Amino acid sequence: MTNVEFERVTVIGAGTMGAGIAQVCAQAGAAVTLNDVSQDFVDRGLGTIRKFLDKGVEKGKVTEADREATLSRVEPVLDVAAAVQSADLVIEAVPESLELKNDVFSRVAGHCSSSAVLATNTSSLSLQKVFGGIAEPGRCIGMHFFNPVPIMKLLEIVRLQSTDSGVVERVQSFAGQLTKEAILVHDSPGFATSRLGVCLGLEAIRMVEAGVASPVDIDKAMELGYRHPMGPLKLTDLVGLDVRLAIAEYLDEELDSPAFGVPQLMRDMVAQGKLGQKSGQGFYDWSD
Ligand SMILES: NC(=O)c1ccc[n+]([C@@H]2O[C@H](COP(=O)([O-])OP(=O)(O)OC[C@H]3O[C@@H](n4cnc5c(N)ncnc54)[C@H](O)[C@@H]3O)[C@@H](O)[C@H]2O)c1
Structure with a gap:
């Protein structure tokens, strides 16, 4: 040993x-x-x-x-x-x-x-x-x-x-x-990683909701402009919208900050079973 x-x-x-x-x-x-x-x-x-x-x-x-x-x-x-x-x-x-x-x-x-x-x-x-x-x-x-x-x-x-x-x-x-x-x-809600990661993901969803840009272009903004290896919407698809929704609700309650308010689009997508990669559909089409 x-x-x-x-x-x-x-x-x-x-x-x-x-x-x-x-x-x-x-x-x-x-x-x-x-x-x-x-x-x-x-x-x-x-x-x-x-x-x-x-x-x-x-x-x-x-x-x-x-x-x-x-x-x-x-x-x-x-x-x-x-x-x-x-x-x-x-x-x-x-x-x-x-x-x-x-x-x-x-x-x-x-x-x-x-x-x-x-x-x-x-x-x-x-x-x-x-x-x-x-x-x-x-x-x-x-x-x-x-x-x-x-x-x-x-x-x-x-x-x-x-x-x-x-x-x-x-x-x-x-x-x-x-x-x-x-x-x-x-020890604090969401630690460093989930708090920052979820915050970015939620803001990206609010931007899709407001028609600021397409999911692909929002992701490219962070991938090419900020060197993130993966955009926040693709990452949300990979983690699962339901998983991220649960974390966002928890952080919203614990941190009491508008940054963690859950966008209606996210709630709608989860209700429709659009959970991301695991369900075949999220901000991207994962069906093939
Ligand atoms: N999946 C991720 O990307 C990820 C990343 C970081 C942290 N986490 C955290 O890691 C933890 C586990 O997540 P996961 O994705 O591996 O879940 P999972 O569902 O893949 O695995 C959980 C396992 O725990 C077992 N289990 C349930 N109750 C048990 C018990 N009483 N005793 C022993 N085993 C029991 C289940 O049978 C299952 O095999 C969660 O707290 C999650 O938030 C997950």
Whole structure:
């Protein structure tokens, strides 16, 4: 085993994010336990990891030996108590629901060591609320990864007022071992990334609504004029209009700023099932 900052990592939730997080932790040399609510979901997560590594091998970015070593370091465990009992770090990646995350952390905290670091991958929820009631709040922190996790360089580390500096330092060091660039943000609605990203996306939608320019031209304005790799409307299509709508409503309530008011066009499109890439139609046509 290598000198990885956290030797035993448990990832709760084996979906889009959880599978990617498990993969990068295993690639860094940690022994990873992957937990989900059913065997099917865990198998799907393991399948995602295998597919990603296979592609890496095809492209010559991952050796066959690394692929096998990474896969051998990910162990699926369905029982939460067994999954977390020897973890040094638990990373939660279940769907974006405060109730669900509270439930997961109350069960995790009851079974893991009191020194285990507890991290959430929430993209916008208040960490104060996610970790509400956890004993030893100094060990609680946000580790906000981006999709697809093995490719995206950013790790947004979110600290609560109560987070121990030593825990922040360990997570920063671990981020380096995961080959991520970390930024450090204080717990506040939407952190740095979702707050700015959603703000830009909402304004772009208001501009479509007002007929300022076409979606293609609004996106080009940011891509070519400001060197954004992708325009805000295409990004909204990729993330999903329903997902962004939920975050916008949350930020609108928490930040009480007109910048986060949800445009009627967005509500209409979600009501019509125009959710972006996943539904085949959004600001762009994704049907073929
Ligand atoms: N998808 C993204 O682009 C993205 C980016 C950054 C952050 N996030 C955040 O990451 C988190 C997960 O998002 P996702 O896109 O991976 O969701 P997902 O729906 O793909 O995966 C969630 C997984 O959690 C599992 N799950 C549900 N309840 C559980 C429980 N009680 N115990 C264990 N597993 C449980 C589900 O079965 C599912 O496999 C959310 O908080 C989301 O906001 C998502």
